[in-house]
Amino acid sequence: MPPLRPDWVARPRLLAKLQTKPHTKLMLVSAPAGYGKTTLVTTWLRQQEDVAICWLSLDEDESDPQQFFRYLAEAIRPLPGSQSQLSQLLQANQPIPAKTMMKAFVHDVVPAAEPFILVLDDYHALDSPDVDDALATLLDLMPPQMTLVLTSRSDPGFPISRLRARGQLIELRADDLRFTEMEAAEFLQQTMGLTLQPEQIAALENRTEGWIAGLQMAALSMQNRASGDLDQFVNNFTGSHRFVLDYLLEEVLHQQPENVQEFLLKTAVLSQLTGSLCDALTGDDNGQEILESLDRANLFLVPLDNERRWYRYHHLFAELLQQRHQQGPEEFDLPELHIRASIWYEDNGLELDAFHHAAAANDIERTERLIEGEGIPLHFRGLGLPVLHWLESLPTTLLDARPSLWVTYASVLLFIGQHTAVEQKLQAAEACLQDARSNDGTKDLAGRIASMRATLAVIQNDVETIIAEALRAQENLHPDNLIYRISATFALGTAYMFQGNKTAASQAFVEIISSGENSIYAIAATINMGQIQETNNQLNLAAKTYESGLHLAGDPPPPITCEGFLGLARIHYEWNDLDTAEQYGQQCFQMTQQMENVDSFASYGVFLSHLMLARGDVSSAVTVLEEAEAFVHQNNFEFRMPTVAAAQVLTLLRGGDLEKATQLAEMHDLPLSKARVHLAAGNASAALALLEKSRQQTKDLSDEQLKTIILQAIAFQEHGDTDKAVEHLGVALTLAEPGGFIRIFVDEGLPMARLLSEAGTRGIMPNYCGKLLAVFEAEGQKIEHEPDPPPAQSVIDPLTNRELEILTLIAAGQKNKEIAEQLVISLNTVLYHIKNIYSKLGVNKRTLAITKAKELNLI
Helix, strand or coil, X not given: CCCCCCCCCCCHHHHHHCCCCCCCCEEEEECCCCCCHHHHHHHHHHCCCCCEEEEEECCHHHHCHHHHHHHHHHHHCCCCCCCCHHHHHCCXXXXXXXXXXXXXXXXXXXXXXXXXXXXXXXXXHCCCHHHHHHHHHHHHHCCCCEEEEEEECCCCCCCCHHHHHCXXXXXXXXXXXXXXXXXXXXXXXXXXXXXCCHHHHHHHHHHHCCCHHHXXXXXXXXXXXXXXXXXXXXXXCCCCHHHHHHHHHHHHHHCCCHHHHHHHHHHCCCCCECHHHHHHHHCCCCHHHHHHHHHHCCCCEEECCCCCCCEEECHHHHHHHHHHHHHCHHHCCHHHHHHHHHHHHHHCCCHHHHHHHHHHXXXXXXXXXXXXXXXXXXXXXXXXXXXXXXXXXXXHHHHHHCHHHHHHHHHHHHHCCCHHHHHXXXXXXXXXXXXXXXXXXXXXXXXXXXXXXXXXXXXXXXXXXXXXXXXXXXHHCCCCCHHHHHHHHHHHHHHHXXXXXXXXXXXXXXXXXXXXXXXXXXXXXXXXXXXXXXXXXXXXXXXXXXXXXXXXXXXXXXXXXXXXXXXXXHHHHHCCCHHHHHHHHHHHHHHHCCCCCCCHHHHHHHHHHHHHHHCCCHHHHHHHHHHHHHHHHHCCCHHHHHHHHHHHHHHHHHHCCHHHHHHHHHHCCCHHHHHHHHHHCCCHHHHHHHHHHHHHHCCCCHHHHHHHHHHHHHHHHHCCCHXXXXXXXXXXXXXXXXXXXXXXXXXXXXXXXHHHHHHHHCCCCHHHHHHHHHHHHHCCCCCCCCCCCCCCCCCCCCCCHHHHHHHHHHHCCCCHHHHHHHHCCCHHHHHHHHHHHHHHHCCCCHHHHHHHHHHCCCC
């Protein structure tokens, strides 16, 4: 917020109008240039007590929504109690809808502990329907302790009539802001130091219609005139804007020393001014001295900090100075001025400003070099739209003459998410390169083209194309082109992950991590390494790797860290640390809400469903998976559907819907889910056949092997072969113990508890079995040892252990619903088993089944 001048005109009538009411949402101060909008608002803000102020002065660069929200996030950073979700969101290397960013902003400010005011100064400078729409969203979602203030030369691009009708709008217009005769007198005499007669003041006020900038220019013209000349000046003065633009500017400039006139005109190309920057343009060393003298003279200079090191010209004054450039271009070497500014900005680490001035100078070579940056191009750092706007302004003939610009064009489009437009630019670049002499430069461009095609293929899950283009990129890219080499290597590693080639994928990701580049690719590669280790059942190592990736990402973490948080959530769930797992899961969810077109939300839904089931909340698990399924279909992430369906089968079996579980397992051809369905239906033989086949097909997938072996153990137990069941459980325990697996056993319920108890009594890893059984006990799952095996059955088709268990409960007089509750299975499953029992015993009712079972010594 610019500091307030101590000699400025007090305007109590307007300050009273600005006093907000409890239901005020928007305060709009709208008038043409030169009406004192910013000065009035800053004066009012200085009078506010116990209210936090967040200030953002806007210019055309903030028309880029990413840039606008980046500055907005900084503006609210000092706000007590505010959060940092927007800052995290902005670190994503992909375009994010403005409304999504605004929702993150609202999330950040809702916890603010005190009333606060957000001021967007010079809102007219923005030309962004997306930002307009986002502010409309803000006004709908705005927390009650917040007030939005806009200063603008025109009304905003979002509707305000509804706010006006509801009394939620305070607005001041040009008619309100005009100086009254009394205010004009105070301004001319106290602020500008003139001695005028009342009739002279009245004439000036009348002819300018209270336009403050017109009065200021008139006062500047009169400051050095003799008293006799003042009457003539006032009599000849016409206070129209056109007159002020065409005449008074000349008067103001002509009254300045020649060196000051030259200073003003040369530095008019700058949006902000500081002493050394001005010196770079003028070639002198008195820039700070001149700025301070202009400030003291009220010559349309606005200080930007309390130390008065940075300034800007009043917008109107800057426009007038720039008009002089157009009227006499031969007097000014504008390209040279822009180049000098660009050099200063580059030397001082302000690369975006350096780029803007190089582009304004039409220095293509310099502009292109600045886009490339120090190894990491501007668009790789979230500054793609300014670069895109410049590229769009270039004629095709120039792009054809410099194929590297076509390649940059494609790269910018890729990074801002306009994927469908990328290939056309790549083909244009290739067409231009066909006739070019082959050298290191053209080879490097061919490598960049291949790297981008590999990235496009990643989006499409096209493994063949990823590998072919990534290898081509590595062959052609210059050894020093590290960022594109890393991009190609990352694409290659991702392709190997798609193939299940963990060794090759790991090598690719380790190469990226070892490069020492703390880039977005290094973070993603580290998290992918964690995923590989997790699927290798190396949970302790995977957790450390995930944590390393999050540490590398910094605080606040960028949205791509969602998979790191999710990996830690899964691991802590497996370690039965459910509260910590839930916390990591929530962090993952927050990250997924900050990105679009990523599949992580589906994976999060699967994790959350397991957590809900572990806590006995089946209905919530069903709801979460319904949302995940809808997300998959809406966003065309069908490759995620098998994982979601497998979790749905678990919830259906827990809820007793055997028919739907069977249909879903068959529809998605899920071997382990099919085996679970067979076990639930009492068909252990069919389950074992499926599981043996699945185990052979997943030899290289450690996590799938472990799940399969555990199910085999349960299936053998259900089949009545306790020895084989214990043998398979021993193998599973050996594989699982180094990683500290718990839930993978506990989630199987009482059959696993009984099997663990049996394994422990046989001396198989008794400590580990005891640890797992303690979790069963803590969760209230009563462990009952199986009764001694009954004598050999003299029925053609022997009853399974589950069928014998149900038959015993029938004989004890329990009803079907009571049996389902005791065995923690569905009523449908109980009925299915009873049907099998009747069929095997050759009976059709309970009493006959009990009689026949006693005859066969089954009970």
